[in-house]
Amino acid sequence: MEISTSRFGAVEIEADDILLFPSGLVGFEECRHWVILADSENEAVAWLQCITHPGVAAPVISPRRFLHDYQVRLTRSELSPLQLSSIDQAYVLAIVSREEHRFAVNLKAPIIVNLDGRLGRQVITSDDQPMQFELTHTAPPLRKSA
Template sequence: MHIESAAFGSIDVEADQIIEFPAGLPGFEACKRFTFIQTGEHGSVLQMQGVDDPAIVFSVTDPAALGVNYELTLSDADVASLGLTQPEDATVAVIVRQAAVDVGSPADAGLKANFMAPLVVNTATRRGIQKVLEQVGCEITLRGQ
């Protein structure tokens, strides 16, 4: 499949590189298919490129890359939506963004991660969800560097 990405220009994506989010993402419900692109800019940060809408791109990373051990519980509906049969097929990622350096205090500058709405992807079925958490009901452990 050929995509004219607003961020990366002309790219070709194989069918087995596409992850489907059946419900879309909150605020982006019409964009249900994404592919992940390694740009090398920030090491472990990947770009999640929209297939249905090439203008949509999110930066994502494994919470462990941020020094965070992040575990959450999936509901039966989440497991069914993912088609998840083996726990080891699930991977968790968080959407990150670069905060503007000139906004607020220096403490506000840097990488911001959305831990309240992680992405969960079944690598076997290539299906994903964005699990919006109402409250922190998961285990988060920060590691010192």
């Protein structure tokens, strides 16, 4: 199937690529169907693209790629909508923001995905994670595409 995007134009995806976010994302609650698109200019970044709203997409990274000890602490009630049989099945993403030449990642509200079940959810953690964790020069580089 083909979807329209404001960043990548028309993109061909498989129906099996679609992730259902029953509650949407924070600020985009009406966007429930998403797909993860690779960024051809930067392998560290992917784009979480809403398939029903072409202009809605967010650059995402795996926070563990930059912070090896990053852990998400979730309650059973936060995990249960994802229908995970094990926490090891969870794929964790974080939204990246850019201001001038500075990149930051939101560790307070990670996106948890059950890739096998094609279900996703953004959670707001109760632990002491920053909403804007600046990615420094010691992290693998992010280029301007994010």
